[in-house]
Amino acid sequence: MKNRSIWLDENAKFGKKVNSDLECEVLIIGGGITGLSTLYQLHKKSVPAILVERNKCARGVTARSTAKITYLQEKIYMNIRRFGKKDIASKYLESQIVAVKELKNIINKENIACDLAKSSSTLFTNDIKNTELIDQEYEFLLENKVNVTYVEGFKKAIQVNDTYVFHPVKYCLALKDKLQDYIYERSKVYKIRKENEYYSCYVNNHIIKAKYVVIATHYPYFITPLLIPFKSHVETSYIGAVKVKNTKPINAINIDKTTISYRYHNNYLIYLYNSLPSYNIKNIKYNFDDLKEKYNFNYIWSNKDIITNDYLPLIGRVYEDDDAFLVACGYNTWGMTNATLASLILRDIILKKENKYIELLRPDRLLNLNKVIRFFPDAIGSIKAIMKSGKNNVNNSKVIYTKLDNQDVAIYKDEFNKEHIVLNKCPHLKCGLVFNEIEKTWDCLCHGSRFDIDGKCIEGPSNYDITYKGDDNEKN
Secondary structure: OEOOOHHHHOOOOOOOOOOOOEEEEEEEEOOOHHHHHHHHHHHHOOOOEEEEOOOOOOOOHHHHOOOEEOOOOOOHHHHHHOOOOHHHHHHHHHHHHHHHHHHHHHHHHOOOOOOOEEOEEEEEEOOHHHHHHHHHHHHHHHHOOOOOEEOOOOOEEEEEOOOEEOOHHHHHHHHHHHOHHHEEOOOOEEEEEEEOOEEEEEEOOEEEEEEEEEEOOOOOOOOOOOOHHHHEEEEEEEEEEEEOOOOOOEEEEEOOOOOEEEEEEOOEEEEEEEEEEHHHOOOHHHHHHHHHOOOOOOEEEEEEEEEEOOOOOEEEEEEOOEEEEEEEEOOOOOHHHHHHHHHHHHHHHHOOOOOOOHHHHOOOOOOOHHHHHHHHHHHHHHHHHHHHHOOOOOOOOOEEEEEEOOEEEEEEEOOOOOEEEEEOEOOOOOOEOEEEOOOOEEEOOOOOOEEEOOOOEEEOOOOOOOEOOOHHHHHO
16 A cells, blocks of 8 residues: 555656746746646746746645546535525636636647546435435526536435546646746745835745746745634545546535545546544544545545635735735635636736636635634634644654754654654744654644655645754754
């Protein structure tokens, strides 16, 4: 069994890195599907844009998704409608249908070999108490002129047929290959400064001067005004891939308490079991054990998603009076469609074109009842995560927490008896770290940062490593 995502079998060499000062119209920070899609859309319009990625493109959250291209998205529309926002739910549904079509069109137009396959999407329940909710979703979709039908095999289920699945890393690497002249890897932005009409972005001891900056990282950094930790929470899900004899052109997700989601890829079943707020995780290994009880998996891995308090992504201007500093995040587990949608919205803001979804998804949108009600659980959850992280009570006996050179460190001894020592505080907001024994990573339960076994940052919002260097850490 491989303790990593099935998509990571697909690899690529590092591209060039920033080794001189540069100037551009648009600087995109982040080499996942959002950043690469935005770079693609801008270059189609001849906008001088470049992309920087601190590690390697398409190795983060994009590579851990179940990779469905669908607008049938668990309880999203139900949750939006719950507080009388039926018109907003309809508009969000429309945006997802647009994104499905756009992603499919890009793949076909650019002749991208990414295992695109038509896959009917099913929304189901096996809890008799939830059958009425499926009926309500059916009526909502019908009202919005979606061709939806009831299907058998569950307590109650509905299905749509104009949806797809694909290989997300193959897709991203194809975009990377087409745009390689404008992409820089191993290039970490560590400071952004506004200077007159431009932003100076400090990368690899050089400066990139850009009129526009797009933060396309999974959990954005350099952004204090949005107060994202108090407007959202991080959710962790557990995923496996197992070889099967028979595959089907369907994907499915339930609306019940324990999330079940699945799809097929070539001769594999990709199965997600359980998604829960990271601050509620009691033991990472136990959650993987729950997953492994379902099948004898060939691959297992976890993923993290930002869940916003009104169930809508955060896409657009960070500051109301500044069209030049933009962000895209908070996809509520539906990253393939929302990353594609984000690329269209960000492109149109930069080109000063109208886009009907700019106002809907603007990051500084006004409060509504839904957001007010969910603000407090998210804020409390963020505080709870910080408090829990300091106790390290979700770990196992293989990790020792101690002090070296007056620094808090964590030590993991691997199967070869080698010690791996790291600083035990996430550089983002100083939360304590826990060790993910399955994937051999140090995880921050507060906001989703991840570090490899020796402390190199592989996923933000942290912008720094936690490598232990003895006295050198204190000097730095």
